[in-house]
Amino acid sequence: MGGIAIGALALIVILSAFNGLEKLVESLYSSFDPDIKITATIGKTFAEETFPENEILNLEGILGGSKVLEETVVLKYNQKQTFATIKGVEESFLSHSGIDSMLYEGELLLEDGNLNYTVMGYGIADKIGLYIENALQPIYIYAAKNTKQLNPNLAEAFRVQPILPSGIFAINPDFDNKYALVPYKFAQNLLMKKSEMSAYELSLNEDVNPEDLKLKIQAILGADFEVKTKYQLNEIIYKTNKTEKWVTFLILSFVLVVATFNLIGNLAMLIIDKREDLFTLRSLGATENMVFQIFLIEGVLISLVGGVGGIGLGLLLTWLQQTVGIVPLQGVIVDYYPMAIELFDVAVVFATVILIGFGASYLPAKILTKRYFNSLTREV
Numbered sequence: 001m002g003g004i005a006i007g008a009l010a011l012i013v014i015l016s017a018f019n020g021l022e023k024l025v026e027s028l029y030s031s032f033d034p035d036i037k038i039t040a041t042i043g044k045t046f047a048e049e050t051f052p053e054n055e056i057l058n059l060e061g062i063l064g065g066s067k068v069l070e071e072t073v074v075l076k077y078n079q080k081q082t083f084a085t086i087k088g089v090e091e092s093f094l095s096h097s098g099i100d101s102m103l104y105e106g107e108l109l110l111e112d113g114n115l116n117y118t119v120m121g122y123g124i125a126d127k128i129g130l131y132i133e134n135a136l137q138p139i140y141i142y143a144a145k146n147t148k149q150l151n152p153n154l155a156e157a158f159r160v161q162p163i164l165p166s167g168i169f170a171i172n173p174d175f176d177n178k179y180a181l182v183p184y185k186f187a188q189n190l191l192m193k194k195s196e197m198s199a200y201e202l203s204l205n206e207d208v209n210p211e212d213l214k215l216k217i218q219a220i221l222g223a224d225f226e227v228k229t230k231y232q233l234n235e236i237i238y239k240t241n242k243t244e245k246w247v248t249f250l251i252l253s254f255v256l257v258v259a260t261f262n263l264i265g266n267l268a269m270l271i272i273d274k275r276e277d278l279f280t281l282r283s284l285g286a287t288e289n290m291v292f293q294i295f296l297i298e299g300v301l302i303s304l305v306g307g308v309g310g311i312g313l314g315l316l317l318t319w320l321q322q323t324v325g326i327v328p329l330q331g332v333i334v335d336y337y338p339m340a341i342e343l344f345d346v347a348v349v350f351a352t353v354i355l356i357g358f359g360a361s362y363l364p365a366k367i368l369t370k371r372y373f374n375s376l377t378r379e380v
Helices: 002-030 053-057 091-096 122-127 184-191 210-224 235-273 275-283 288-323 343-379
Strands: 036-040 062-077 080-089 103-106 115-121 139-144 158-169 179-183 199-204 225-229
Touching: 002 235, 002 288, 002 343, 036 210, 053 062, 053 199, 053 210, 062 091, 062 184, 080 091, 080 122, 080 184, 115 122, 122 158, 139 184, 158 184, 179 184, 199 210, 210 225, 235 288, 235 343, 288 343
Parallel strands: 080 179, 115 158
Antiparallel strands: 036 199, 036 225, 062 080, 062 139, 062 199, 103 158, 115 179, 139 158
């Protein structure tokens, strides 16, 4: 019973840990990635006039949208410079994304009158030595001119525009070392793409199914556009986490199978110990099948008690980690290891315990009951 309880406890805690990690990753990517992203099937950009923005925004369940223009540039601050991807966004991006909760320093500001501001990732700011409190000079953005011939004169090969830093966000290295947010119109002027955008990003209401809405949008746009949900944008990350979770579940299930060997031994000893009782039951008219069912039910009950106890203790530990925090983390954005309980996982663990307990009880109960009934028949 103890081994089954420990195995069930481990399954609940490990699965809850994977759930918590998955939700943490989802929250990090959701703060920057949109619920749905629309890009051109061919080419890096598409014309604004060819995109039915109003028709899409009028679909039920859409919270808002933002035009996006991205390009790789060089950022220079004082004497330091680095490559980065500027992401030109509209003001609606700031209000509908969760990036405000990931702000490390400064404020979330892109425009103030005629002044343009940038909010960049922590990794980029670190490379150019930018600190918002001491930012007394603008950042210069160098964007390569779209020419077919290589210009040896660097001053003529790049368009340069200054921009003021307003904030630094810290999400994860994928974003922190790559992106700098700038106003959408500023990006268009810098890149000389007055009526083009590289993507259109949508935010959805919480009760909307992204896959259903994706199909509706794809039907409106046709084959010239590609529509992806936030899960498809980071498909490898989500699938990897799911795969690791259930592979770990299978490994711990084998450990649980090993733990049931103790149950097999206990059940065998119980049948041996109750040999005289078997003789009494047989004398009272009990059949071999009836005795077999008694020991089978007893084995399943042992598994059930151990499994329920382990699951209950696992849920308690998970709840304590969620509310109080038992296992701390250092150097990450959360203070304690994230945990999340899902009823589906609890049901799977419970069913696994019962199934393994039934299998571990069936064979010894069947074989030993038959053996002792045959021996009792010979003695009579």
